[in-house]
Amino acid sequence: MAKQYDVLFRLLLLGDSGVGKTCLLCRFTDNEFHPSHISTIGVDFKMKTLMIDGVKVRIQIWDTAGQERYQTITKQYYRRAQGIFLVYDITSERSFQHIMKWASDVDEYAPEKVQKILVGNKSDDGDKRQVATAQAHKVAAESYGMDFFETSAYNNHTSQRLAEQVLAANKKDLDLLRMSITDELDLAALEDEEGIGGGAAADPGRSCWC
Numbered sequence: 001m002a003k004q005y006d007v008l009f010r011l012l013l014l015g016d017s018g019v020g021k022t023c024l025l026c027r028f029t030d031n032e033f034h035p036s037h038i039s040t041i042g043v044d045f046k047m048k049t050l051m052i053d054g055v056k057v058r059i060q061i062w063d064t065a066g067q068e069r070y071q072t073i074t075k076q077y078y079r080r081a082q083g084i085f086l087v088y089d090i091t092s093e094r095s096f097q098h099i100m101k102w103a104s105d106v107d108e109y110a111p112e113k114v115q116k117i118l119v120g121n122k123s124d125d126g127d128k129r130q131v132a133t134a135q136a137h138k139v140a141a142e143s144y145g146m147d148f149f150e151t152s153a154y155n156n157h158t159s160q161r162l163a164e165q166v167l168a169a170n171k172k173d174l175d176l177l178r179m180s181i182t183d184e185l186d187l188a189a190l191e192d193e194e195g196i197g198g199g200a201a202a203d204p205g206r207s208c209w210c
């Protein structure tokens with residue numbers, strides 16, 4: 001049976017209720033947008049598999065409830081993440097101010113080397129903007145040392161951007177994995193030629209940074 005994936009990335013979406021975490025997830029995995037706000041209860045997740053330079057990358061994204069009352073549950077998911085998207089709504093100054101609290105929770109509960117990315121969602125709604133792009137850029141770089149980008153789950157700029165950020169952040173690990181897969185294939189070919197190993201290609205196995 002074909003291997004389902006070579007590498008698994010576990011990502012987490014955090015941020016206030018209503019900033020658009022579920023919509024970002026639906027856009028990323030199913031290319032859909034839901035105009036209504038149905039608050040997430042606890043946590044939910046979806047997966048997407050991408051083929052990148054010969055590596056089958058499975059991205060598992062966990063969507064967390066922004067509501068305060070679920071935070072005891074959601075914090076339990078921080079420690080298994082390789083990447084965390086801290087999401088605010090560009091039309092809500094309040095959601096941006098709360099990033100400070102989300103970031104401090106991440107520092108407390110997530111692994112030290114987790115990749116953190118600040119995301120300003122609803123960029124399609126520029127008329128109602130309350131958070132300037134330059135301001136968010138500055139705060140991301142100077143206060144949190146995070147990458148930053150603006151996006152819109154509504155107008156479909158999300159998928160590509162999320163994937164690019166994740167892959168860029170994990171490029172070193174991906175490169176290593178790609179090299180090890182190539183090495184193992186080379187070794188299998190050599191074994192074939194030398195009559196060792198009964199002609200079966202080595203199974204490169206499954207790598208997971210969890």
Ligand SMILES: Nc1nc2c(ncn2[C@@H]2O[C@H](COP(=O)(O)OP(=O)(O)OP(=O)(O)O)[C@@H](O)[C@H]2O)c(=O)[nH]1
Pocket residue numbers: 015016017018019020021022023024034035036037038039040041064065066067121122123124125151152153154155
């Ligand atoms: N204009 C616009 N509206 C958006 C965008 N993303 C989400 N919304 C709307 O914002 C509302 C909240 O979106 P959700 O994705 O449910 O928010 P959430 O962050 O998951 O909320 P909780 O589950 O309560 O934490 C919905 O009415 C969405 O349609 C966007 O990019 N642009």
